[in-house]
Amino acid sequence: MYIKTIVLSVFVLLTALPCAAQENRSYALTGVTIFQGESGDQGEMTILVSDGIIKDIFKDGTKPIRAAIPKIELTGYYVIPGLIDTHVHMGMKGLTKSPEPSRKEFKRWIYSGVTSVRDMGGDARALFRENLRISENQQPGPEIFFCATVGSSDQLAKDIRLKRATEGMELQDAGYIIEVKPGMDIAKNISMAVESKVSGIKFYAGVKSDMIGAITKEAHDKGLKSWAHFTVFPDRPIKVVEAGVDVVSHVWGAFWQDPDLDPSLKIPFTHTDFANAKSAIIPTDLAVLNTDSPELRSLFKEMSDRKVIWDLTYSATTDPQLQQVYRNYVLAGRDEGVIFSTGTDYFNDISEPFPSLFHEIERLVSDGILLPREALLAATLNGAKAIGIEKTHGTIEIGKTANLVVLKEDPTVNIGNLRKIEFTMKNGYLYSRSDYTRD
Ligand SMILES: [Zn+2]
Incomplete structure (x- = not known):
């Protein structure tokens, strides 16, 4: 729980300072487990998003991340395609x-x-x-x-x-x-x-x-x-x-x-x-x-x-x-x-x-x-x-549009966890679930 509290505060900070990051639509999502369809999922991964596109995916810490790219630490979180x-x-x-x-x-x-x-x-x-x-x-x-x-x-x-x-x-x-x-x-x-x-x-x-x-x-x-x-x-x-x-x-x-x-x-x-x-x-x-x-x-x-x-x-x-x-x-x-x-x-x-x-x-x-x-x-x-958009959408892969849903819990063990949304990313833009209002 300690880790998740820290993550949340990082995220709140990011959404409070949206301009540069949101305009560049560039982020490094680290520590995350990625849904891989029928094959097994990959844990402790970094997803690098630039200009709204998934530019790279790699095991945490195996490649350097430029200091200018806002990092969202997501250990314990699970990410699925939009x-x-x-x-x-x-x-x-x-x-x-x-x-x-x-x-x-x-x-x-x-x-x-x-x-x-x-x-x-x-x-x-x-x-x-x-x-x-x-x-x-x-x-x-x-x-x-x-x-x-x-x-x-x-x-x-x-x-x-x-x-x-x-x-x-x-x-x-x-x-x-x-x-x-x-x-x-x-x-x-x-x-x-x-x-x-x-x-x-x-x-x-x-x-x-x-x-x-x-x-x-x-x-x-x-x-x-x-x-x-x-x-x-x-x-x-x-x-x-x-x-x-x-x-x-x-x-x-x-x-x-x-x-x-x-x-x-x-x-x-x-x-x-x-x-x-x-x-x-x-x-x-x-x-x-x-x-x-x-x-x-x-x-x-x-x-x-x-x-x-x-x-x-x-x-x-x-x-x-x-x-x-x-x-x-x-x-x-x-x-x-x-x-x-x-x-x-x-x-x-x-x-x-x-x-x-x-x-x-x-x-x-x-x-x-x-x-x-x-x-x-x-x-x-x-x-x-x-x-007919499977070349650019539908999976989390290098070169595809950064359309993702970050979940607090793994939906493959309980589909009800699909409702535990931290944020949505579409074309690299972030929509924090806590910002949702009906009107
Ligand atoms: Zn109809």
């Missing part, structure tokens, strides 16, 4: 019209160690603006990666959320909305999406798998990721996977691989409000579902072979019967070696100290699906892969 939520919707918080509730969430995220999020369909104009504010340090928050929504004419016409996301402009002028229709100019649509600064495209509903394949190919050629609902009606999930997408979202999509269900009967797929959405995506009789069918096994095998990531949004339902079914599906996926990422798809009340991502991670562990170490990998490296 956390990633792979499924958020800032539109749910009304970002376009009033950004304040979103900005509170941005702040809670960063002070909770969440350094990147993937927004799965919203107003790219507002997301771009908020991202800029965050990157210019006008607003504490994570880096936001966002998408262009791809859907049938029918879906786009009916989805009220897309109307909100395109307010003030015609649908065809919004580069972040792609309407799939006969004779569409795929190349033009994808180049408009690129201009909207999206990182990927998201197939929502009403797009046949041959079109998913053709649009995905063009997106990949132009450097965008291809993201999809696990089931993009009318086809079954395996068709979506075979079409070459990189990530599929939600557990419920797996239902529609069941031979007793026919997703093509759900066309036209409507998503005009959330009451309709539930009946559209979840079969009325859950008892018909077989969570261990050969069809399901081949689906998971295909995903595993192709390294398609399953963005689970596992904790998004509160229905106990559905939770049980979800658990069985995810366990079957795990057994086939499917890669998971931790998306949430919901916001918990801002009065809670930590965001919904913590529920997602903790539930995956407490439901016996993942070990704490695997859940941390899902929430860091796998999230980075889902977004």
